Amino acid sequence: MKKRYYIAYGSNLNIRQMRMRCPSARIIGTSEIPDYELLFKGSRTGSYLTIEPKKGSRVPVAAWEVTVEDEQALDRYEGFPTFYYxxxxxxxxxxxxxxxxxMRNTFVYIMHENRPFGVPSRFxxxxxxxxxxxxxxxxxxxLDAIKTSRRMSHERK
Structure with a gap:
């Protein structure tokens, strides 16, 4: 079986949630994505984290080793390919x-950039x-992602 490495930066950093969604996934380590920033964007159902390029910024991530079944579960959760690619x-x-x-080859989900900025739910x-x-x-x-996304959502109205 070929190992795949998934990097999480949002709700999939939550270990309990990942254990339920992807029971075979194993945490292998941490890293940072250079020259990207964290933002909240979304749809009518809510605002969620995504990343977009920004020179000089970085995003902390956890790396998970996942199976084919785990990746399929993640695809469903992330709304791939419609909501995230x-x-x-x-x-x-x-x-x-x-x-x-x-060094590891990893995959990451990124929300389609045309989604509007927003503020996440408390949950x-x-x-x-x-x-x-x-x-x-x-x-x-x-906290910076919320501030930026709130400001951008007001500027775009």
């Missing part, structure tokens, strides 16, 4: 147990914050 990224992943850094934000705390990520990334 997938792209490949090569990233240095710092091992959870070993601390060693290894979604709490889910993401729990994930951030589990991995020891700086919560400022999430």
């Amino acid at each position: 997938k792209t490949e990224m090569k990233l240095p992943i710092k091992g959870i147990r070993s601390g060693r850094i290894r 979604y934000m709490a889910t993401c914050l729990e994930g951030y705390r589990s991995f020891g990520f700086d919560e400022t990334y999430l």
